[in-house]
Amino acid sequence: MHFDTPLAFRSGAQLDAYDLTYETYGTLNAAKSNAVLVCHALNASHHVAGFYAEDPKNVGWWDNMIGPGKPLDTDKFFVIGVNNPGGCFGSTGPASIKPGTGEPYGSSFPVVTVEDWVDAQARLADRLGIERFAAVMGGSLGAMQALQWAIAYPRRIANAIVIAAAPKLSAQNIAFNEVARQAITTDPDFHGGDFYTYNVVPRRGLRLARMIGHITYLSDDAMMEKFGRSLRSGAINFHFDVDFEVESYLRHQGDKFAEYFDANTYLLITRALDYFDPAGACDGNLTRALAPVKARFFIASFTSDWRFAPERSREIVKALLDNRADVCYAEIDAPHGHDAFLLDDPRYHALLRAYFDNVARECGAAA
Amino acid sequence: MNTSLPVPAIAGRADLEAIAAWVAPGASVLDLGCGEGLLLQFLKQSRDVRGYGIEISDANVLACVKNSVSVIQSNLETGLAGFDAGSFDYVILSQTLQAMRHTEEIIMEMLRVGRQGIVSFPNFGYWPQRLQIMRGRMPVSDVLPYNWYDTPNVHLCTLEDFEAFCAAHGVRILERIVMQGERRISFAPNLRGSVAVYRFEKK
Secondary structure (H helix, E strand, O other): OOEOOOEOOOOOOOOOOEEEEEEEOOOOOOOOOOOOEOOOOOOOOOOOOOOOEEOOOOOOOOOOEEEEEOOEEEEOEEEEEEEOOOOOOOOEEEEEOOOOOOOOOOOOOOOOOHHHHHHHHHHHHHHHOOEEEEEEEEEEEHHHHHHHHHHHHHHEEOOOEOOOOOOOOOHHHHHHHHHHHHHHHHOOOHHHHHHHHHHOOHHHHHHHHHHHHHHHHHHHHHHHHHHHOEEOOOOOOOOOOOOEEHHHHHHHHHHHHHOOOHHHHHHHHHHHHHHHHHHHHOOOOOOHHHHOEEEEEEEOOOOOOOOHHHHHHHHHHHHHHHHHOOOOEEOOOOOOOHHHOOOHHHOOOOOOOHHHHHHHHHHHHOO | OOOOOOOHHHHHOOHHHHHHHOOOOOOEEEEEEOOOHHHHHHHHHHHOOOEEEOOOOEEEEEEEHHOOEEEEEEEHOOOOOOOOOEEEEEEEEEEHHHHHHOHHHHHHHHHHHEEEEEEEEEEEOOOOHHHHHHHHOOOOOOOOOOOOOOOOOOOOEEEHHHHHHHHOOEEEEEEEEEEEEEOOOOOHHHHHEEEEEEEEOOO
């Protein structure tokens, strides 16, 4: 969808015109009360569920959660997935042509924030005629967007579904992001962000960034369980090529990622993560930052998630409680680390199914 | 209590009805070990109470979500560190005190976080239980339905034990209700009552 009205960013920059790529599932009811916005995290897109007839292998990134009869039931809800500005899945981003130049934005694409994304999503909601979302949902960085929705647009969101979240990054979180960014920006093929004109891709940087990211998404136990110290060829080979299965896995993930993801988008998204800190504007007081909230919250964390550990979710829970907001908080004993939010854990899914059943009743979205 | 409202949710839990009657309309309540959230659901519907439950069990958290009760999954044994002092009007611990390992700590935590505390617990001094012990067996009854080897209860007490505990810990008892089934007991409560409910505050 094309937008002609300028979108102003927190940085002071703006996009005069932009496109947002989105997908919808299910049917918007007559009252327009059953819409659920699903926000994506670092490497995902607007394609949250299902698959395309012409590309059956391209299954949506949250397909186990969203679809007919699933916890977020598209027989009841009208679900929207949107690629955020700065992304690389169709919405205006660094690889898009900058108006008037004939060249991609590249390094000149403005630094975007979670707040900016939420503003853009609100514009999309306006255009779709959705005054108020039954729920805004996300995991990880997506959860930060759901939280931001509840702060910035308290009257436009009835429920915030906040999974594996943190109210802001820790120094360690930022440090991992910085290593990933350095991997990209020091790749000779990066060309200061303007690699498009050189017809190259900073593949090595993207691979490394993805490998580092992947390590933080999994728990130590989950990695040990999955790979152990298994050897590719059954024996060590006294070289520095792949010996261990885990090395092979990381390289494979890195290679795959470098094929489809944009290096500038990676920089932008990790920066948005770094900068997100709603309490920052309130002297670090998250309780005050969440004072405008009117939405009910469902918050879940996973015990083995060390990237955004349960303590981080509890900070949000406490601030909501201080404001006497309605909140359900589940701490799910799952071994998979941060990635658990994308996996099919029966307890986790049962909770969301129950929560969404109530949301459906409230908003009159019964199938 | 507003008896015109349907109360099937807490039917059979006379202690919960007694607790509900004590809670002022519009108050804020923290229910420790809230189970399926039935008390909170009742308080919300009948007394416009802003309530939160704390539960450790996955099944109970799910039940609370289904009942539209605000619930926080957490282990009470680690205290109420996430809660500010004086942040609730009432902190309730119903039928859970006897199963807590850190009894003293939780009572003190209740009075740190809440202006008042409310507990209910089975009275170990109830006469049929005394009788069973006299006969040489650990008591099993409707309020203590466990065998000695499978009971979650680790800190059982009588009314007099609890009152002595309060006196020794600077806790002022404001009200007490003793029951046997649905009946209120006023004569010889430590002998005739099977369940006790106390409302208390810090001295």
